[in-house]
Amino acid sequence: MSKPKRVPRKRRGPGRALLRLHRRVGVALSAIFILICLTGILLNHNDDLDFQSRPIEADWVYDWYGLKPAGKLVHYLLPTGSLSSLDDQLFLDQRSLGHFPNPREIAVLEDIYAIAFPNSILLITPEGDIIETLSDSNIPGSEISKIGTTDHRTLFINTELGQYRSDESILVWTPTATKLELATIEASPAPEILEKKLLRSFRGEGITWGRVILDIHTGRFFGGVGKWIADLSAIALILLTLTGVYYTMRYLKKARERS
Amino acid sequence: MTTLTQKCLAALAALAFAYSSFGDTPNEDVYLAPDVFVAESFDGAPPKPAVLWITKELKPEIQKILGHDYPALRVRYWSEGERSAWILEEIGKVKPITVGIVVESDKIVRLKVLIYRESHGWEVKHSFFTDQFKEAELTKKLRLNKNIDGISGATLSVNALERLGRLALFLDQCRAQ
Numbered sequence: 001m002s003k004p005k006r007v008p009r010k011r012r013g014p015g016r017a018l019l020r021l022h023r024r025v026g027v028a029l030s031a032i033f034i035l036i037c038l039t040g041i042l043l044n045h046n047d048d049l050d051f052q053s054r055p056i057e058a059d060w061v062y063d064w065y066g067l068k069p070a071g072k073l074v075h076y077l078l079p080t081g082s083l084s085s086l087d088d089q090l091f092l093d094q095r096s097l098g099h100f101p102n103p104r105e106i107a108v109l110e111d112i113y114a115i116a117f118p119n120s121i122l123l124i125t126p127e128g129d130i131i132e133t134l135s136d137s138n139i140p141g142s143e144i145s146k147i148g149t150t151d152h153r154t155l156f157i158n159t160e161l162g163q164y165r166s167d168e169s170i171l172v173w174t175p176t177a178t179k180l181e182l183a184t185i186e187a188s189p190a191p192e193i194l195e196k197k198l199l200r201s202f203r204g205e206g207i208t209w210g211r212v213i214l215d216i217h218t219g220r221f222f223g224g225v226g227k228w229i230a231d232l233s234a235i236a237l238i239l240l241t242l243t244g245v246y247y248t249m250r251y252l253k254k255a256r257e258r259s
Numbered sequence: 260m261t262t263l264t265q266k267c268l269a270a271l272a273a274l275a276f277a278y279s280s281f282g283d284t285p286n287e288d289v290y291l292a293p294d295v296f297v298a299e300s301f302d303g304a305p306p307k308p309a310v311l312w313i314t315k316e317l318k319p320e321i322q323k324i325l326g327h328d329y330p331a332l333r334v335r336y337w338s339e340g341e342r343s344a345w346i347l348e349e350i351g352k353v354k355p356i357t358v359g360i361v362v363e364s365d366k367i368v369r370l371k372v373l374i375y376r377e378s379h380g381w382e383v384k385h386s387f388f389t390d391q392f393k394e395a396e397l398t399k400k401l402r403l404n405k406n407i408d409g410i411s412g413a414t415l416s417v418n419a420l421e422r423l424g425r426l427a428l429f430l431d432q433c434r435a436q
Contacts, residue, residue, distance in 0.1 A: 131332045132310075137293040137346075138335065171308045171335070 015250070022243040025236050032233045039217035046210055055206035064221075067203050075190035076106050078113060080126050084190060086202050090115075092128040094197050106185040107149045107156075114155050114170070116147035121157075123170060132170075140164050140173050148182020156182050288375045290384055293346045296359035296373055297337050300344040308335050311434050324401055324425045325349065334430060342368075343434060345427045351377045351416040358420060360392075360427035367395045367424055380416030389420075397428035 046052060062068060069087040076083045081093040083106060090097040100117060107114040112131065115122040119142055123131040136142060141159025148156050155166040156176070163180065164173040190198075200206065215221035219230030297305045310333040313321065321329045337344045342363040348355040354376035361369040370392040372384040382388065388410060396404045403425060409417045 125332070129332055130330060132335065133331065135293065138308075169310065171310065 018243055019247060022240060022247070026240055029233055029236050032229065033237060036217060036230070036233065039213050042213050043210075043217060046213075051210035051213060052208050054209045056209060056212060061207060061212065062203055065207060067207070069199070069202055071102070073190050073195055073198060074102055074187050075194070076103065076185050077188050078106070078126075078185065079108060082190070082194065083113070083115065084194070084198055086198055089202060090122075091198055091201065092124065094194075094201050095128050096201060097122075097124065097128060097130065104144060105147050107147045107182070108185060109149060109152050109155065112170075114147060114149075116144045116157065118143055121147065121155075134170070140175075146182060146184065148184035150180055150183065156180065158182075286376060288381065288384075289373070290375065291359070291371060291373050293357065293359060293373050296346070296371060297344050300359070300361045300369065301337065301339055301342070305344075306337050306339045308337050309434075310335055311430055317433060320401065320429060321426065324429060325422055329426075336430070336434065338434065343431050345430060346373070347423045347426060349419040349423050349426075351380055351419040353377065356383075356416060356419055356423075358423045360424065362427055362431040365396055365428065365432065367392045367428065369393070370420070370424060370427075372420070377416060380410075380413035382410045382413045383416045383420055388417075392420075392424050395424060395428070397425060397432065401425060401429060403428075 042049070042051070056062075071087050074085040083103070084091045085100070085102050088099050088101060090100045090103070100115075100122060102117075104116045104118060106116070111125065113124050113126065115124065119136045119139075121134040121139060121144070123134070125131060139157065139159070141157075141161040141164075143160055144157050145160075146156075146158035150156065153168050155170055157164050157166075157173075158179075161175075163176045165176050166173050212221065217230075219226035219228070222229070291299075294305075312333045313329050313331070318328065335346065342361065345360045345362070346357065347360065348357050350356070356372060356377065357374035359369070359371045359373050360367060370389045372389065375381050375384060388408075391405070391407050392403075394405070395407075398404050403421065407417065407421050407424075
């Protein structure tokens with residue numbers, strides 16, 4: 001009686017499971033790997049392509065980075081140019097005058113623009129130089145409801161204490177006998193071009209292509225989670241490389257045995 | 260729960276509150292309103308304000324004192340005879356400190372912190388510090404003729420007050436000319 005021929009048992013060890021994992025991880029993370037590789041290539045040519053000095057124009061990128069003004073643009077049309085307020089930043093045309101609250105109204109004197117805030121007044125030249133900021137201790141009352149002029153030489157303000165008129169140097173205030181109607185400049189819609197330019201001024205230097213590409217490469221563009229996904233992808237890539245080398249060596253060994 | 264345990268818990272809660280609020284200061288501490296300071300400086304009868312324009316000739320000297328340009332084209336002051344009062348502002352670290360300075364016969368006679376907005380360095384408001392400025396004069400090199408002892412932890416505020424002291428003396432000289 002002859003012994004039955006022994007069929008070599010198919011090995012179902014960790015090797016096969018590892019191969020399955022290698023394939024699945026490779027397919028699942030392929031899009032991320034391609035993104036990381038492409039951004040890596042672009043970063044490698046950062047200087048050649050001048051990415052660091054090229055700002056991005058797309059508004060959604062600025063919104064994504066949180067560089068979006070919280071409030072709306074308030075605009076006043078002046079005889080020479082315009083005054084705008086965006087998120088507590090005051091602009092004469094496109095020049096920033098500094099941080100001030102939203103203006104109430106503006107009065108135009110001969111060589112001075114008087115900008116009224118709730119409890120202070122900013123005096124500027126038509127060129128945008130700050131002459132003086134009158135704090136609440138330099139003006140009567142505690143809240144300005146209206147500012148204006150009747151002769152373009154003296155200022156009038158309406159406060160909770162009544163109407164007051166300044167001298168020509170805007171140093172001393174005297175109450176008016178009768179309440180006068182004041183010529184004042186109120187807020188008006190800003191031209192679209194100016195709004196875009198101010199938004200750009202508000203954002204400062206802007207965000208460059210180099211910054212965005214680097215942030216996509218490191219995962220930071222997608223927030224805190226993105227950073228971890230980039231880290232895990234890097235670890236997965238190392239594991240895939242190791243398992244890839246392992247299977248290649250096994251394949252070569254088998255190929256040698258067969259020949 | 261025993262009374263002793265309750266007392267201990269209450270003491271712990273009080274300590275925790277004190278610890279958590281340590282170092283917190285409101286956004287703006289008004290120690291003395293500027294108009295009150297001016298009134299006090301002239302025995303309750305303040306004179307009418309005047310202005311000193313920061314001309315091209317004054318700008319470099321002020322730059323030398325402050326380390327930057329004065330942020331306006333004119334400075335308001337009150338004067339009567341030899342005495343003048345100035346309300347000036349200078350940034351300590353990030354926010355401006357409002358200071359009232361009275362100058363008489365080219366010497367500082369009073370310096371007071373009126374409004375403090377920084378989170379640290381508020382110790383400069385105390386009279387043991389501000390009294391050091393009394394009798395200080397301006398040298399030809401636009402420095403004070405007496406040494407002002409600093410306060411540890413309030414260096415930037417101390418420096419800001421020293422600059423304002425020098426500026427007030429300089430502006431007073433310009434006013435008198």
